[in-house]
Amino acid sequence: MTLETARHYAAHALDLARKAAALGEVPVGAIVVHKGQIIGQGHNQPRALHDPTAHAEIMAIREACAALGSDRLTGCALWVTLEPCAMCAGAIAHARIAHLHYAASDPKGGAVEHGPRLFHQPTVLHKPEVYAGVGEEEASVLLRGFFAARRA
Numbered sequence: 818m819t820l821e822t823a824r825h826y827a828a829h830a831l832d833l834a835r836k837a838a839a840l841g842e843v844p845v846g847a848i849v850v851h852k853g854q855i856i857g858q859g860h861n862q863p864r865a866l867h868d869p870t871a872h873a874e875i876m877a878i879r880e881a882c883a884a885l886g887s888d889r890l891t892g893c894a895l896w897v898t899l900e901p902c903a904m905c906a907g908a909i910a911h912a913r914i915a916h917l918h919y920a921a922s923d924p925k926g927g928a929v930e931h932g933p934r935l936f937h938q939p940t941v942l943h944k945p946e947v948y949a950g951v952g953e954e955e956a957s958v959l960l961r962g963f964f965a966a967r968r969a
Contacts, residue, residue, distance in 0.1 A: 826850060826896040827920055827952030833860040833873065834898045834959055840865060844959045847873035847897040849881035849890060849914070856893070857881025873897060874905040878912050889913045898956040900927030900949070906935040910943045917945045920956035 826848060833846025837860035849857035859876025863869050874897050881890055894916035895909060900923040909917055919929065928935045929947055936944040 823918070823951045826855075826894075826918070827898075827955075829855065829858070830873075830896045830898050830920070831952055831955050831959070833858055834956065837861040837873070838959065838963050844963050845873040845897065845899045847877040847895060849877045850894045850896065851881070851885065851890070851892065856884040870904065872902065872905050874901055875908055878908055878914075882912065891915065894918060895945075898952065899923050899960065900929050900931065902926050903928035903933055903935060909945060910936065910941050913943050914945050916948065918948045918951060920950065920952035921960060922949065922953075 830846040830848050833848070834844040837846060838844035842861040842864055846860045847858065848855050857877040857880035859873045859880060861873050862871040862876065874895060877895065878890065881893060882888055890912040893914050895914050896918045898920045900919045900921065901909060906928045917929070922930060924931045926932070930949065935941055936947065
């Protein structure tokens with residue numbers, strides 16, 4: 818994959834994060850890519866849907882599974898603007914996603930490189946290849962701005 822392609826996917830996920838922010842949700846966006854095509858996308862919607870599981874990754878995974886008619890996303894890549902939490906990391910493992918790309922690290926709530934480091938646990942049977950950092954600055958600025966405005 819070229820850096821241009823990686824930036825394209827990261828930018829699409831960031832657009833979804835902006836949509837979440839405009840709706841008053843924590844600005845996180847995610848897409849699932851299969852054979853170069855976006856087959857699932859989502860943004861955070863827990864407040865709008867009154868559903869604590871309506872994270873961007875879960876929404877994108879649900880849409881991608883429906884598109885493929887399967888509960889397995891083997892060979893797919895997930896692009897997300899923030900390091901996944903434990904719930905989302907578990908869903909990534911259960912869906913058998915091959916590649917996880919996340920933009921910004923989340924030292925407080927992340928579960929991939931922080932916290933429980935879910936994919937490093939011996940009880941997790943599927944571990945995707947993990948890549949961090951593409952789009953990190955833009956995602957971090959969006960998140961910081963969102964939370965600064967809420968504290969003001």
